[in-house]
Amino acid sequence: MAEVKATQPSMAEVTCSFCGGSGRDPFGIMSWASTCCVCGGSGAVRIAAPYARCAHCGGTGAVKTFTCTACMGKGYVQVPKGSIQTCPDCHGSGDDRSAPAMYCLTCRGRGFVVSVPSQAD
Helix, strand or coil, X not given: CCCCCCCCCCEEEEECCCCCCCCECCCXXXXXXXXXXXXXXXXXXXXXXXXXXXXXXXXXXXXXXXXXXXXXXXXXXXXXXXXXXXXCCCCCCCECCCCCCXXXXXCCCCCEEECCCCXXX
């Protein structure tokens, strides 16, 4: 039997959006010397390509003083293969209309959804 290996998506290294590349906690909640909880102090994060700016946090990696739950603080989300369209529920904002601090459940804060091709009868 042949060995099957899973292929990994192409990865890109980008500046950590949560700390702005400083490697430190941008809010100084624990102390001014605390390391960033997203990049672990390196100032950079790896993300799967292709990627787009996170709609929920606007690419900052934070919602108020919390790590963005849509992108996990990286500031970017992976763009899936296939045709995409603006989310019909949040209209691309990535926010839940009833609670802006929460992400849209339809697109999971990305601001877009994968288009499903219509089937002609």
